[in-house]
Amino acid sequence: MSTFLPKDVEDGLRDAVIANQRRQSRLRVQNGEESYKVLKMWSNGFSVATEDAPHLRGLVDLYDAGRHLSQALIVASEVGDGEMRYEFKRSTLAADKAPVDFAEDPSAPVGLLPRL
Template sequence: METFLSKEVQAGLDAARTASLKRSSRMMVEANGRSFRVLKFWGTGFALDAQDAPKLRGLVDLYDRGFHLYQCLIVASGEEDGLMNYEFKRLTAAHTTAPVDFVVEDRSERKLLENRPEG
């Protein structure tokens, strides 16, 4: 069975779906000093509202409720169902501390062995 909807009804359904995605989304992407709400996120990319989103390309930052999650290298892959899809070329987790270039010893185990009574 095939169902045909008028253009007005289909446009209304698409608008309702997009509004629902905007309400439930909590992720943001920041690029060139501007922020955009991420409507869908999956392992290889994400999607923004096609009306608001420019064709982003390059380095962007992904945030979840203000917490920096990822630094990404992206490319716009196309528009589908009112959403602009972007694919990751690189997805790197953000860290709160700087990386070190030396081995950090865990001294807690050594201290426990040194304080062991002999017997």
């Protein structure tokens, strides 16, 4: 039995896997006004389909559906198997409130009630 597959069949299978990953992925990377689906993400990088991705570089934002996950400084690392892989130079988690530069008192009032 031979494990050899013709080049067209290999390409078709790879394209089908990438299309499935693109359809199932909720993650996206945004560079300015442009947005691209993220196929895979790991601790120090992510990958985007080769036909979708330009040669991204610099500051980008990562989103999970509509939720802002992080802002990252990226650089392209390699191309392979229909994916363009990027690595993080720096990744900062997004916060829903601004950081404070003082220690908060745990017994401080949460709000004020009006006088009646």
